[in-house]
Amino acid sequence: MRQLALLVTSETLLVDDERGRIAYVPEFIDADTARDWFAEIREGVDWHAQRRMMYEREVDVPRLVSSFRLDPPAESMPQAILDASRRVIERVGEPFNSVGLNRYRDGRDSVAPHNDHLNEICEGFSIALISLGAARRMSIRAKAGPRRVIHVDLEPGSLFVMSYAAQLHYTHAVPKTPNPVGERISLAFRVKRPRVPTADASPTGIHR
Ligand SMILES: O=C(O)CCC(=O)C(=O)O
Numbered sequence: 001m002r003q004l005a006l007l008v009t010s011e012t013l014l015v016d017d018e019r020g021r022i023a024y025v026p027e028f029i030d031a032d033t034a035r036d037w038f039a040e041i042r043e044g045v046d047w048h049a050q051r052r053m054m055y056e057r058e059v060d061v062p063r064l065v066s067s068f069r070l071d072p073p074a075e076s077m078p079q080a081i082l083d084a085s086r087r088v089i090e091r092v093g094e095p096f097n098s099v100g101l102n103r104y105r106d107g108r109d110s111v112a113p114h115n116d117h118l119n120e121i122c123e124g125f126s127i128a129l130i131s132l133g134a135a136r137r138m139s140i141r142a143k144a145g146p147r148r149v150i151h152v153d154l155e156p157g158s159l160f161v162m163s164y165a166a167q168l169h170y171t172h173a174v175p176k177t178p179n180p181v182g183e184r185i186s187l188a189f190r191v192k193r194p195r196v197p198t199a200d201a202s203p204t205g206i207h208r
Pocket of ligand 1: 100111116173188
């Protein structure tokens, strides 16, 4: 009972109503492990710079990204990500089968306000984020009234969990900051829909 009480008090509920549930768990991973995972993932992952269309112009995505499926995990996946996925699955109790990685090199890197692509994730399941490296601010905004804005500094080793319903009613963002800030890596765990065979499977398939 004592241990359960400690677990419950370590979780801060930022949102918990008919518009969804958003929870923040600082020190989910101890500081030494968070430091080791950051170093291993930074070095061991094949990071990509991406471009995307914005207002009819192609622009850089302001961060590096990568991703892995967990069903089953690729052999090239760093052990740290496997360990992190086990911890998150155990804590949240949901069958996360993919992890998206974001690497923010400095305060100019960011993610704009958005909700997750609901057509890619299984209905009803949460999105869980582990933060490593420098702390960065997450800004959460209700899409409709009553107006609600929440800012939370995502500390290294923390866990941040948003319910599926929260994706319908809130956006989340990691804004740019003019303050000097070190590198940050986030691991975003999702329950993705099963992969469907695409035209890419044909010998002359078109790659997107
Ligand atoms: O880096 C973060 O904590 C947020 C990442 C995010 O919003 C996303 O991957 O969709």
